[in-house]
Amino acid sequence: MADINPALNTPTDLSNTRSVADALNASLADCYALYLKTKNFHWHVSGPHFRDYHLLLDDQAAQILGVTDAIAERVRKTGNVTLRSIGDISRRQTIADNDADFVDAHAMLAELREDNLKLIEAFRTVKDAAEEAKDNATSGIVDEWTDQAEERAWFLFEASRKG
Ligand SMILES: [Fe+2]
Numbered sequence: 001m002a003d004i005n006p007a008l009n010t011p012t013d014l015s016n017t018r019s020v021a022d023a024l025n026a027s028l029a030d031c032y033a034l035y036l037k038t039k040n041f042h043w044h045v046s047g048p049h050f051r052d053y054h055l056l057l058d059d060q061a062a063q064i065l066g067v068t069d070a071i072a073e074r075v076r077k078t079g080n081v082t083l084r085s086i087g088d089i090s091r092r093q094t095i096a097d098n099d100a101d102f103v104d105a106h107a108m109l110a111e112l113r114e115d116n117l118k119l120i121e122a123f124r125t126v127k128d129a130a131e132e133a134k135d136n137a138t139s140g141i142v143d144e145w146t147d148q149a150e151e152r153a154w155f156l157f158e159a160s161r162k163g
Contacts, residue, residue: 010079020129020138021080027122027145028071028083029092034115035064037098041108049159053105056159060112060152067145074138094118109160116153120146 042057075082083089095115103111123146130139 004079004081008076008081010076012077012079014078014133014135016133017078017080017135020078020126020133020135021075021082023122023126023129024071024075024138025082026092026094027119027126028068028075029089030095030119030122031064031068031071032083032089033093033095033097034112034119035061035068037095037115038064038112040098041103041112044103045105045108046102047105049105053109053159056155057108057112060155063148063152067148070141071145074141078135078138094122106160106162109156113153113156113160116149116156120149120153123149 038057038061042054042061045053045057072082083092095118098111123142126142127139127146130136130142
């Protein structure tokens, strides 16, 4: 990461927050990638259980989008800078896009479950960096983001079970 413009260098008594910011920004890029993929599947899901899956994915997308602002603002509160553009997201995301013409509904649920597990890993990296930097607020709030991702993974698993 480049040096921070002095005008954006929020005062903080924490030191070594750079690694926390890097981890937060990586998780933020993955949240946006997962948000758009969840919306993509919400829009393109097809077949039996259409209504259930369509609505489930909309709920999940809204929940993912809901954490993005809190992630970015943790970065700013601790004196660092966060994402600025779609290009910035694409350079940092580790969750892959899915631009396929058609994806089977069960494959959608399975892929999103794997992606949410990957996001949990990204949050775990945030947690480790925050504890290392004594950044208690980030360390505390990331637990809630993790719980939400685990819930999404659980719902996706149950919804994809064959009867
Ligand atoms: Fe919709």
